Amino acid sequence: SHLALARPDLLRQASYVDGRWLAADAETVAVTNPATGQILAHVRRAGGTEARAATDAAHAALPGWRKRAAKDRAAILRRWFDLMVAHTEDLARLLTAEQGKPLAEAKGEIAYAASFLEWFGEEAKRVYGETIPGHRADARILVTRQPVGVVAAITPWNFPAAMITRKVGAALAAGCTVVLKPSELTPLSALALAVLAEEAGVPAGVLNILCGDAPAIGDAWMADARVRKLTFTGSTAVGKRLTAAAAGTMKRVSMELGGNAPFIVFDDADLDAAVDGAILAKFRNTGQTCVCANRLLVQDGIHDAFAQRLAARVAGLVVGDGLAGPTDQGPLINAEALAKVAGHVDDAVSHGATVLTGGHRLGDTGTFYSPTVLTGLTRTMRITREETFGPVAALHRFTTEAEAVALANDTAAGLAAYAYTRDLNRFVRVSEALDFGMVGINTAAISTEVAPFGGMKESGLGREGSRHGVEEYLDLKYLCLGTA
Numbered sequence: 001s002h003l004a005l006a007r008p009d010l011l012r013q014a015s016y017v018d019g020r021w022l023a024a025d026a027e028t029v030a031v032t033n034p035a036t037g038q039i040l041a042h043v044r045r046a047g048g049t050e051a052r053a054a055t056d057a058a059h060a061a062l063p064g065w066r067k068r069a070a071k072d073r074a075a076i077l078r079r080w081f082d083l084m085v086a087h088t089e090d091l092a093r094l095l096t097a098e099q100g101k102p103l104a105e106a107k108g109e110i111a112y113a114a115s116f117l118e119w120f121g122e123e124a125k126r127v128y129g130e131t132i133p134g135h136r137a138d139a140r141i142l143v144t145r146q147p148v149g150v151v152a153a154i155t156p157w158n159f160p161a162a163m164i165t166r167k168v169g170a171a172l173a174a175g176c177t178v179v180l181k182p183s184e185l186t187p188l189s190a191l192a193l194a195v196l197a198e199e200a201g202v203p204a205g206v207l208n209i210l211c212g213d214a215p216a217i218g219d220a221w222m223a224d225a226r227v228r229k230l231t232f233t234g235s236t237a238v239g240k241r242l243t244a245a246a247a248g249t250m251k252r253v254s255m256e257l258g259g260n261a262p263f264i265v266f267d268d269a270d271l272d273a274a275v276d277g278a279i280l281a282k283f284r285n286t287g288q289t290c291v292c293a294n295r296l297l298v299q300d301g302i303h304d305a306f307a308q309r310l311a312a313r314v315a316g317l318v319v320g321d322g323l324a325g326p327t328d329q330g331p332l333i334n335a336e337a338l339a340k341v342a343g344h345v346d347d348a349v350s351h352g353a354t355v356l357t358g359g360h361r362l363g364d365t366g367t368f369y370s371p372t373v374l375t376g377l378t379r380t381m382r383i384t385r386e387e388t389f390g391p392v393a394a395l396h397r398f399t400t401e402a403e404a405v406a407l408a409n410d411t412a413a414g415l416a417a418y419a420y421t422r423d424l425n426r427f428v429r430v431s432e433a434l435d436f437g438m439v440g441i442n443t444a445a446i447s448t449e450v451a452p453f454g455g456m457k458e459s460g461l462g463r464e465g466s467r468h469g470v471e472e473y474l475d476l477k478y479l480c481l482g483t484a
């Protein structure tokens with residue numbers, strides 16, 4: 001095919017349940033390349049019945065997997081990591097084809113995705129317990145950590161590989177088994193990862209992947225008492241609904257939901273660094289990440305210079321099909337996303353915002369939108385209130401530090417925030433005042449497997465990555481030993 005994969009067998013259209021590939025001979029979901037509108041594959045469309053079969057498999061595989069030595073699980077995760085690295089080119093091509101991001105970014109995502117397997121494999125060996133001095137002379141207290149059990153994972157389309165390994169790596173390291181539903185828009189990366197997981201030695205039933213009727217699959221898993229944990233990345237609306245459903249059997253929940261990140265540039269910022277950071281924080285993945293800067297708050301004294309510099313850089317971004325040549329930006333994921341971005345820009349302009357560059361759709365093939373810079377944003381515009389998830393840098397002018405912090409916190413979201421300043425005291429004041437789970441100071445490159453990723457307020461619950469990421473998949477057990 002035009003994907004030119006070195007390993008064509010990485011392109012799968014079946015569900016992966018209990019170590020078997022269930023062929024796409026019944027109902028299917030079409031997977032489309034957003035850059036061209038072409039259909040890449042027809043993936044088997046699963047529903048409640050298949051979801052229950054996957055849970056059966058994960059439940060049956062649990063006793064064997066959890067009792068393995070951590071070192072064995074670590075070795076398998078390490079092999080899976082090595083295979084991902086070895087097949088970076090193919091995985092990146094599949095990812096760009098189904099998701100649209102530039103090929104260089106797709107390779108970056110594969111490296112990032114693989115890093116979670118390496119990290120959590122290493123952490124598997126360090127799931128330590130505790131001893132606590134007894135409350136009586138004849139008591140000994142031991143605290144152990146054990147896997148929560150079968151985990152249901154539901155992932156989005158914006159990072160089709162990394163959102164999977166960030167969850168599955170941690171779950172498998174902890175000794176849990178997994179049923180996973182990737183986004184229907186980007187199932188190919190997930191299925192390719194399953195091929196490599198199998199090669200790495202992940203036993204049948206330990207990881208099961210299917211996609212299709214999302215509500216039917218989600219309902220089946222949420223109703224099933226054998227599923228002890230839900231880990232979800234996606235929209236706030238769906239996250240709230242799933243959290244409510246998980247309460248029926250009191251599952252543990254990790255939620256990584258929408259952000260509305262402020263990006264604050266103070267007068268004392270390094271202007272070049274702030275412009276570089278804004279490009280990364282805003283235009284990476286065509287603005288479609290939950291940590292993307294959604295509101296650029298820029299202080300009076302630096303506002304015009306920053307706006308000009310940023311607009312000049314943004315006007316030079318190369319937009320196109322990531323498989324056709326080097327690009328800086330790809331298409332939006334689908335027509336709905338394109339309409340939302342255009343709607344936000346049109347709403348802002350109709351309420352007085354100024355377009356410095358961009359502000360329109362590009363071409364009529366695919367779902368490309370021009371990288372855009374707007375100034376003159378106000379609090380009431382849709383683009384200020386909602387997450388845009390597109391390539392639009394929206395600049396708000398502010399005067400005082402207190403005003404910037406108040407504007408930044410004026411949102412129900414609390415995932416990532418960024419601030420550029422060279423004043424150490426301001427760094428301390430502002431970073432402590434921001435109600436966000438992650439704060440980048442003088443940098444926009446915050447995502448890494450070694451640090452805890454996650455949000456406050458309506459951006460979610462729990463953390464992924466770092467040693468805290470494994471805790472999400474472990475229960476504490478307290479053993480009280482009476483002695484003679």
Ligand code: ADP
Nearest residue numbers: 154155156182183184214215218233234235238
């Ligand atoms: P996004 O805006 O990123 O598409 P969604 O929350 O719609 O966010 O999607 C994230 C994931 O949640 C996807 O895998 C999607 O299929 C899944 N999803 C959407 N609705 C439901 C639902 N009712 N039950 C279970 N999963 C769902």
